[in-house]
Each structure stands twice: as structure tokens, then as C-alpha cells.
Amino acid sequence: MGPGTRAQGAPAGGNVVPPPLLTSLLAPDAGDRADALTVAGRSLSREELLGAAGAVASRIAGAASVAVRAEATPETVVAVVGGLLAGVPVVPLPPDAGPAERDHILRDSGAELVLGEDVPVDTAERGSWSGPEADPEATAFVLYTSGTTGAPKGALIPRGAVAAGLDGLAEAWRWTAEDTLVHGLPLFHVHGLVLGVLGALRTGCRLVHTGRPTPEAYAAAGGSLYFGVPTVWSRVVRDHAAARALAGARLLVSGSAALPAPVFRDLEALTGQRPVERYGMTETLITVSTRADGERRQGSVGVPIRGVRTRVVATGEEGGIGELEVAGPTLFSGYLGRPEATAASYTADGFFRTGDIAALDEDGSHRIVGRASTDLIKSGGYRVGAGEVENALLDHPAVSEAAVVGLPHEDLGQEIVAYVVADGVSERALIDFVAGHLSVHKRPRRIRFLDALPRNAMGKPQKKLLPPL
Template sequence: MSPLFPALAAGSTRPALQFGDQALSHAELATVAGALAARIAGAPRVAVWATPTLGTAVGVVAALLAGVPVVPVNPKTGERELTHIVTDSSPALVLAERGVELPPVLAGLARLDTDIDHVSDATGVPGEAGPAAPLPAEPSPEAPALIVYTSGTTGPPKGVVLPRRAVAATLDALEDAWQWTETDVLVHALPLFHVHGLILGILGPLRRGGSVRHLGRFGTDGVACELSSGATMLFGVPTMYHRIAEALAGDPALAKALNGARLLVSGSAALPVHDHERIAAATGRRVIERYGMTETLMNTSVRADGEPRAGTVGVPLAGVELRLVDETGAAITAYDGETVGEIQVRGPNLFTEYLNRPDATEAAFDDGWFRTGDMAIRDPDGYVRIVGRKATDLIKSGGYKIGAGEIENVLLEHPGVREAAVTGEPDEDLGERIVAWIVPAQADAPPSAEELAAHVGAQLASHKRPRTVRYLAALPRNDMGKIMKRALRG
């Protein structure tokens, strides 16, 4: 297998990473990440405290250079969820920026700092590239690259083991679909603990030999500034594009900046057609969408040279096989724009396994095809239109995929809650907002919405807090005692 990051191996002097006033060329990144890679070589796994900083990117690249699997950790994860992730993945050490205070469950691990001044101490002038040193040999394509935890609909998150060949295959397929080259400059403000922000947004530009400018925190002013000063691509989630659409009418500089971009990409959830049309009308540019999952990385995309059709996620990427199946598991062969089936995929982009969960891994596949749980139709020209989830318990909010079951479990631990159910409902800003349906223990003294949100936020990641709480005398159930969530939504 060729190097995962050819420009690092070649010592390219082109810009690679920029976070605020901190920046590294590919050659400088090779030096500082290579020095850190030498220090962690041989570790079974490392956790990275994934703040939106240059240090996080350096730490992840160092681990990948060393062939050490990376477990990105969301800094906003609650105590219970974080304890599960650390216990399940058993990292040998944690990489974090100097000065960052880690929670107790991570504080007991060996720690290495990832700020660029520190990691370059042994090889050169702080903040600059030191003497070039050969990078470690490229590991096997099947070697684990990352273990990314994804919320299930029931129980704690599962660790998705992503091999190096899946990362390379997805990024190379996107090179083809998006005509992505070393001259592209990407701007984004996504978190660095999931596929979209880390693998596509950081590792993608590095594999292409181009560069990324991370805003640290999303804002339309930052987007306009970067796109007006050389950036060519923007990655975002629907919540970000909704806020852009809202701002465009009163911000001609933003409209001009978006008009000058080569590619505007939205993902992680469906972008409402209304926002598509508002952005196109104000800027003359169309946002394109792509479709993927933690387990599969990217499956489809609207191509840069294709029709940017709102409401679709394009066609299968190079190397990806995609089929729709009916309730019996039979393949649907008609591309009629009407027949709905579950998406199943196979190809080099797929994960290897759920860590420590052979039962879940086996259940996820149908004779080599991964069961996505997403329902879709295909247009006659092969474009895919996702229409919903096979299950009702996955909520897509603000770019996150959130399992209802784990929120329900935490809500049920509150002394003021007798019964709880969690659903999603449409939200103009977030895509979907989390709604908690509560049967209080005392009908005349229910816990407040603020109290319940704080209770969930203390145990899980903050984006999993319910935004709306509705109180009922009883939850609707079927004859088997199962909560009928469709009745709640209706």
C-alpha cells in the first residue's frame, strides 16, 4: 500500500493545516508528527482528546504514521459514556494539548502533549520543521486506523474499527467524485471526533496534498473571510447551511464568497430543499450532498461534474456497490423513483468490526452486504434519495446521529421520571430536535425541562440533551408492551 499521506512522505512545502494563527506545511507536519509517532510506536491504541485544534490533528496524524489505532474522544462526552469508551477500547495513553485538563477517567492514563512547540523539541526549532527523518513504513491496508464510537439505538455506543484501506478508499473515491486536487483549500468548522470533521475534513486534504483551514468555531463571518482569501471548498452540516441561508439576505459579502467557492458540500443529515434553494438563489452556487456512515465511510455523492439535484445524495462512489432490498431481503432492481427499500452496501470502504462485539458485527451484514438501516429510492439515472430510517430510534440533529435508547435509559434514572421515550421531530436549525416524552413519578410535580436536560447532559454528550419535553399520563404501548413511537410523533 502506498503511503496514506504521500505529501508528508515527499516533504511537500505546500500549506497543510491552519488553525487560527497556527499553521504547518506538509513537511513541517511530517517532522512534528513523525517525532510524536516515534514516541508512541508499539502502543496497542491511543485516545486523542479531540478538541478543534492543531494539536488534535497532529496527534491523529502521528498515530496513523506510527500504525497505532486512534480513538477520537469527544471532549463533551458525559462521564458514563466516556467511561464506557475508555473501558471498551483500553487505550495505552491519551494525546492532548498541553494545559488541557482531562476528566478523571482519562487522567489515570499516560499522557503526551500534542502542541507543536513540544513535539518538535527533539527534532528542530519549536514551531518549525526540523531535520527530515524517514517516516515509519506504511502498515498493512487491513491494519486498524481509527476506532470511532457511534451511538446505537439501544445500549452504549459501539466502537467501529476502520482499517487503513477504508480511509484510503473513501478519500480516493471522493478525489474522483469531487475532482479534489492538491490546489484545493478546504474550510470547515466541524468537530474532530467523527468521520465528517476528522476523516473527510482533516485527513482528506492531507491525502490529496492540499490544505485545510479550520475555523475553530462556526460563524458566517469566518466562512466568508476564508472563502474570500483563497479557500475553494466548504464542508458543513445542514445546521450550518441553514444559518448561512438565514444570513445571506443581509450579507452580500457572504453571498459573494460562496459564489467564488469551487465546491459546497453538506453531509451527516439531509439538507432541506428550502435551504438548497435559498442558497442557490442568493449565490448562484448549488450545495451538493453525500451519504455515509461511521461503519461505511462514504457511499454516495453528487459529483462535481454531475447535476446538483436537491434532495438527493447522488450516485454510488467508485468501488462502492449499493443495492436496495425489500422486507424479505430480496434485491430491488427497478430504478423507478418510487420503490422504497433498505440501502445495503459493500466495498473497500467498509469497517472491519465492532470492537469486542462479534454478535453485533455478524448481525450487521447480509452475505457480505452491510445493512445500513436507511430507506431510499433510486431515480432512473441511479441518483439515490434517502427517505428515512428503517428503525425509528436514530435521530439526526445538528450533524450528529443520536441513539434514542441511551437517552431514555438516563432519563429513567431520574427520580422524577416514571416512563420515558425519546423521538426526533423536524427543526429548521438542527434538522431534527430531540423530544423527550415523560410520564412523571408525581403528576402534580413533574421535573422541569431544564432539569431533565441537565440530567442527560451530565451523563452523555451535551448534544444529546432533549430540546423539548412533553408530559403524558401514559405512553402508548402495543399488546407486547412496546412503546409505539409513531403514535407519539403523529
Template sequence: MTLLAALTTGDDLPGAVAAGEHTLSRHELLGWACTIAASLSAENGQTTVAVDAQPGLPTIAAITGALLAGVPVVPVPPDAGELERAHILRDSQATLILSDNPGAAGASGVPTLSISDQKRPGTMPQKEPEAQRPALVLYTSGTTGPPKGVVISRKALAAGLDALADAWQWTPEDTLVHGLPLYHVHGLVLGVLGPLRLGGWLRHTIKPTPERYASTPGTMYFGVPTVWSRVANAPEAARALKPARLLVSGSAPLPSPVFETIKELAGQAPVERYGMTETLITVSARADGERRAGHVGTPLAGISTRLVDENGQPLPADGTTIGHLQVTGPTLLDGYLRGDTIEPPALDDGWFPTGDVATIGADGWHRIVGRASTDLIKTGGYRVGAGEVEDALLLHPAVREAAVIGTPHADLGEQITAFVVTERVTASSVTPEELISFVAHRLAAHKRPRVVRLVGELPRNGMGKVQKKLLPSL
């Protein structure tokens, strides 16, 4: 089966693509993408192309065209700063950037090809590129240094989307609605390539606001926790999603209070899933199964997971033991881009170390504690997951957002430190001491925060993830 099967071979399948107020039929998108593919093939020495990933139909057409041509494509965040953009273009060795903005390449000197100038019917490439060829080079967020180019093959994309189709009962009859960025796994791989492989409609709202979600009919809605939190705070918008069959949350943990509010207002709990750039999606709740607050489900078809300790020794799947999560399966990256070569990932006997810590229950359900570097707090001989403390804080009516980290402590090694954003209405009535006591009454004493700092907002990246490494400077 070809990578974009529904687009290229599904003549009898319904579907089209809409972004904002603009719509393309499946045949119109295919023609535009084929013209782009022909332009890329005609470029001498074309090995990797970048796409200025502005939200909208031109980005979808450009990435589709590059995939049809078999040329690895690098989506560049439209809000990337000058240094980040220059790093991505230089590191990927992109020889062309597809954009309707002539200045998209910045000072890099990379030539620009207008996407909209290619908007005319084209001819399909004669053959499907080989399955093992690199398809995407996705750059990580760069939290531990300059962003790294993660190379994902065509077969990994196909395996990941087919596994999600099975878990989510995703069919050509579905209409997917989202407004997520088009340069990450969630918004691009799941949110664009999913419908192009599996069929159905894609309606991109350009921005993921509650009002736009509520006014766009669909059967599936994708969002990150920030999106669902805003939907939960807009009851009429949440109720408008009742006709949908699936609400999916990912890219960061969904706070339990948001989970419960969406469940009450929209008539169903969100499906949570887990993955990362290097592995695509590996664990998820199922459309026809249970949904548990604070948990991300069970491994997808073809995926295996395990927990290990700091020495790489296996840990029990008992639902309480916290360990380092490792995964293996057909969705793993080919490696990291290193000049003209792809450096294979450092695997542990075939297992990919995710860098996350988790628990796995006897029934296979996973709870992600967080990043090992920031969310596993070792305090006074105890191992505490930051997410559990955050969930407890969010139960307080005055707390709107909470982020917990370990900070140095002379006696404990690390002390649990919470950064809290309060609701404006009740902010004047809550104190750090009250919040510490609130948690102490709900969790074990050693899990209570030693320090609570009330802040105006939490630092987040483009996908809504809290940047915990920035918290100590608040």
C-alpha cells in the same frame, strides 16, 4: 501509496494546516506528528490510544501521530458526558489518552500524555503500517443503545478518500474550509485526513459559523445542513462563498429550501453525499455533474448499492419504490469492537444493511428517505417517507424547521405526526390546521400530517441531526 501520502511523501505539494489563528506548515505538522508517533511506539503494550478531540491543531497532530505509528486511535468527543466518556475509554480498552487537559480521562484512570509537550521535530517511522491494520475506532451516536466502536482499516480510509477525490475533482490546489467536529467521518476523515492524503490546505474555523466561513478563503467548504441553513439565513455570508468551486453538505438530509437558497446566493448548488460511520461515504453528486435537491447522487467508484424489501428480496430501481438500502465495496468497516476482538458486521451475502430506506432511479440517482426505524411511516396501508412531508412543510413561509415521525394510531397503524418550529415573525399567524391543509394541497392526501405540534426547537445531536426518538416527549 501511504495513507497520508501528501503529508509524508509529497515534498513538492503545496499545503499547510490552519486552525483558528494558528498555522502549521506541512513540515511542522509532520515533525510534531512524528514525535507523537515515537512516544506511542515507546509505550509498552500500546494497542489503542484515545484522543481528546478538541477542535484545533493539537488534535490534528495527535491523530496524525497515532496513524503514523500504526496504533488505532479513538477520537473522544470533547463534549462527551462523564458516562459516555467512561464507556468509550473502557470499551475501546485505550491504554493512553492524548490531551492537553490533564483531566481528560475523567475517573477512568487512563494515563494522559500531553500533546503540546510533544511539539518538536521528530523522525519518520521506518515503515508504513500494513494497509489492513485498523486505523480508527469511531463511536456511533448510540441512538439504539450504548455507542458502538466501529473499526475502520487504513485501506478503507484510502479507498474512500480516493473515490471522493475522483468524484469531487479534489487536487493539491484545493483549500478546504470547515469547522466540523474532529471525531466523525465528515469532519475528521474527509475534513482532516482528506487534505493529508490528497494535498492542499486545510483551514479549520474551530466553529462552523457563517461569519467564519465567509471570512476564510477556500475552494471547498464542508458543512452539515444546520450549517448551510445558517449560511442561507446570512445572505452576505452566502454570497462571500461565490469564489468556491464546491460546497458539500452531508451527515443529514439538506432541506430543499436551503438547497435552493444557497444555489441562488452562492451561485452554485451544494453537492450532497451519503454515508455512515460503518461504510464511510458511498454515494455522492459529482463536481462536474448535476445536483438535485433532495438527492445524494450516484455510487462512488468501487461501490455498489441495491434496495431490498423486508424479506431481503431485491426491489426495482424505478425512482419511486422505497426499499432498505444495502451497500458493498472497499470502504466497509472491519467490524465492531468487542473486547479484545473485532466482531465482523452482519452482512447479507456481502451486502451491508445500512438501516436506511431510499429510492434509486433508473439513472442511479439516490434519494434517502431516512432511517427505517423512524422515517418510513406505514399508515393505512401506505408507505410514506418522512422526508417528503418535511420538505413540503418547509415550503410554508412560516416554517423554519420540521421533523416528521409516525406515531401509534388505532385505525391507521401509524399516523403522520409533524413537529414544527416556526419563524418568529410569522409564528402568530400559522396554525396546525393551516399546515395540515398546506401539505394536503401539495402531496397525496394520505401523506398529510394528521397531527402538527408547534415547538420551540428540535432536539439535535452534536452533528446537527434531529434526534427523532426524543420527539414524542416534546
């Protein structure tokens, strides 16, 4: 480590065997109740979930990978658990994905079947599965993540990484079977699916997925542990009655983007407690978090969870601030079919380059202070690659140039704004065009028409020179 590097977390301790993923889920003494899992008002017991998932596992055993349209339904959970039981990698499909995005994910992942379409998924069906637990190094999920350019890449998430991450968070948050977890987050990424579903199944706690993360639904759920993104929490604090109804909760967790200071303060004022913030990426899962018994400071995402090591490699521009790099058992095993991209994402000594700029406080807490690239937009809890939206815009015959940026927005964190050079097309037509080709949440909220984009001598658009809206 050079003089500009500060590190946190435990040092490497030899070869650590990753824990099996399904041990807690399949434990014979696991507690059960008729409403152990509730999604959008429909409930299943753990026994019912495992029976339906066993039927799915029997049908897909031996497949290279399977996809599931990850809607907020009990069927999605059954399909995912069925894939995990059978040891078949699961590829979640965003339910609002346009045909181009869906086709790319299916083609790139090589998913042989779409559960719920090619293979029936019935919560009332019962089947038994007695196959062996897959190796912890085997892939549990292929999660597609938006980079700064081009189409999404498939991140290979090992089963052992999921287990290690959830166990580390259970320790940090004192998360037990006595909790009731409440959230309404999408089930096609780490926050909603891995933390928000598998976390509940692994700890044995009750899960209430509200379908949509509305303040009213959160208030009515009666949870002890709540997950949300900043957009959710900003809406909660605007509904004072709903926010006050969360006063009995043990932990309010925020992630996926920085929680604005006013929302942090309002949550404390209305609920009587400060929220817990945490940090992670698709490629790393959740690596850093404020602990349940630790100090909760606005802007701080806490310290590494068990087994994770972090370091901040200073840029030289400002002391103590630099790119955050992460190592440990929660990391992905690479980008599917992209060895060059995988190699480029790691340092020579095995740390993952997050691309986020961080600072370490004196007590070892992390603050995420920016993004190394300006082209990754965090809007409403989603990470959206500007390049992907630009490519969609350029597919329209009337568009000759496009540049997409994220601009500050009080509700979404950032809103997606496109600058385009086009002829004979309206703003609404272009917004609808992108929404029809990509996930709806990736559409631009506003479009500015220009005669030409500012470019450098190499012809690359200069986004910092784009005019204000």
C-alpha cells in the same frame, strides 16, 4: 439478487489491494506552505505537522490504541497523525462528552493512553519517525457510533478504507492540491476528521478549519471547497452577505443529513451554484456522492464512488424503494468486541445493511427517503441514538419511564424530544442532567411529562402513539 433489488456500481473485481494511507502525506515532493493547516486561527506547515506528529509517534509506538480529546485545535491533528504514523488505532473522544460517555468509550476501546493528557502533544516539538507503514487492513480509528439502543458501539475503520474513500471522493469532486478546503465541523467523526482533515492531507490541499462553523468565518476563509451539514448551510443562507461571499467557491458540499429544499434553493440563489450532497455512515465512510461534473438535484446524493457497490432491496410496500445496502473497500471491519452485532449488520453475500431507505432514479442517482428505524435521530448534523438518551434519563432517580424521538426542526433538521414519566423534577433539571452525562448535543431540547407511556402487549413503548407536543 431478487426481483425486488436494484443495484448500482462496479461489480466485484477480485481481490483489490487497498492503497496505503500515508503515501501522499509523506511524499517527499508534497507541496508545503506556512499555513498548510490552519485550525481556529493557528497555522502549521506540513513539515511542522509531521515533525510534531513524529514526536508523538515515538512515544506511543506499540500501544494497543490511544484516545484523543478531539477539540478543534492543531494539537488534535498532530495527535491523530502521530497515531497513524505509529500504526496505533486512534479513538477520538467528543470534547463535550459527559463522564459516563467518556468512561464507556475509554473502557470499551481499551485505549491505554489519552493523547494530550497522559502523553504530551506539542506543536512546537520535532521528532522523526521512520517506522514502516502499517498494513492497509490494520485499524486506523475506532469511531463510536450511536445505535438505536444502548451505549455507543466502536466501529473499527481500516486504514485502507480511509484511503480508498478519500481517493474515490477526490476523483468525484475533482479535489486536488490546488484547492483550499474550509469547514468548522467537529473532529471526532467521519465528516470533520476523516474527510475534513485527512482528506486535505491526502490530496495535499490547504485546510482552514474555522473553529466554529459560523457564516462569518466561512465567508472570511476564501476557500474553493466547503464542507457543512444542513444546520450550517441553513445559517449561512440566513446571512445573505456571508452566503454571497461563497460565490467564488468551486464546490459546496453538504452531508450527514438531508439538505432541506429551501436551503438548497437559497444556496443556489445566493452563491450561483447548487450544493453537492453525499451519503455515508460511520461504518461505511462516504459511499455515494453527486459528482463535481454531474447534475446536482435537490434530494439526490448521487452515485457510488469508485469501487463501491450499492443495491436497494425493495420492501414490497412501494416499487423502487427499499433498504440501501453497500459493499466495497470503504467499509468498516466490524464492531469492537461485538461479533453478533457485526454479523447482523451484513447480508450473507457481504453487503452492509445501512438501515436507510433509498430510491434509485432512472439515471442511477440515489435518494435517501427515510430511516428503517424511528430511533436514530439526525440533529444538527449529529446522529443520536434515542436509546442512549433514554438510558441517561432513566439514570435520574425521579424518572421511571422515558421515550425519546426526533421531531422536525427548521434549523437542526430534527430536535431531540423526550417524553418522560417522572416525579418532582423540572424540565430544565432533566435537560441539564442528560447534558452532564452524555455529549451536550445529545440533550433533549424539550421534555413532555406524561402519566404513562403508551405500550404494546409486550410492554414495549409505542412511540407512534405518543401525544403531540
